[in-house]
Amino acid sequence: MGQIIRDLRLAFGLTQEQFAATLGVTYTTINRWENGRSTPSPLAMEKIEGMLEKIGDKGKDLLAKYLRN
Template identity: 65%
Template sequence: MNIKKPLVINQPEVGELIRELRLLTRLTQEKFAAQLGVTCLTINRWENGRSNPSPLAMEKVESLLVEMGNRGENLLSRYAD
């Protein structure tokens, strides 16, 4: 059985990753928040380093990165250990 290791990125890198992903997808904080099922204020807090995404939110972020293909994988490789 292959158990997937959760994506763990600490601040400030996770905020930078979230911002870059949002900008690559050309979404506002509001639209990006809706896609992840969180509030716009939550996205703002993540991007500004005031809080970290939950493990579930990070799963959604990772899924978005994978869906983006090479661009997403390149972005992920810059931030993930």
């Protein structure tokens, strides 16, 4: 899960702080997700999937790779 969070954040060109603000969580939360120390809540996952869909083919590729295997 951490890798998809990082890949999505980088696809949007956001820092961990900026990505956290976009999702309505703290920087520490993003850092924990990316480092595998915790996982996103169901609500956060909905927001993440929505962001993946917004970036078109790259997002679809990430969804297929990480979430819909």
